[in-house]
Amino acid sequence: MPPTRRRKTAQSNTAALEALPNLGPKSAQWLKRAGITTPSALCRLGALEAYRRTLAAGASPNLNLLWALYGAVHGMDWRNIPDIERSRLIFELEGIRL
Numbered sequence: 636m637p638p639t640r641r642r643k644t645a646q647s648n649t650a651a652l653e654a655l656p657n658l659g660p661k662s663a664q665w666l667k668r669a670g671i672t673t674p675s676a677l678c679r680l681g682a683l684e685a686y687r688r689t690l691a692a693g694a695s696p697n698l699n700l701l702w703a704l705y706g707a708v709h710g711m712d713w714r715n716i717p718d719i720e721r722s723r724l725i726f727e728l729e730g731i732r733l
């Protein structure tokens with residue numbers, strides 16, 4: 636595959652991530668660095684695992700990225716995530732099972 640085509644594919648994958656609710660260029664860049672390059676890959680992994688992988692890849696996001704990822708996976712604005720769901724995500728992130 637010629638380098639130009641590969642570059643174009645990577646750009647379109649990033650653009651596809653950016654098209655999801657709550658995700659912008661920086662979020663898409665972090666996801667790409669973590670090996671998550673498509674919306675389907677993000678949905679397959681889920682918000683929590685995608686967040687963990689961005690951390691493992693060296694990104695330094697705060698919890699707003701977790702909310703953005705959850706909203707992107709579920710097709711909703713991050714501000715509409717119920718508090719109980721936010722708490723569940725934090726507990727799971729910290730390894731606490733409810």
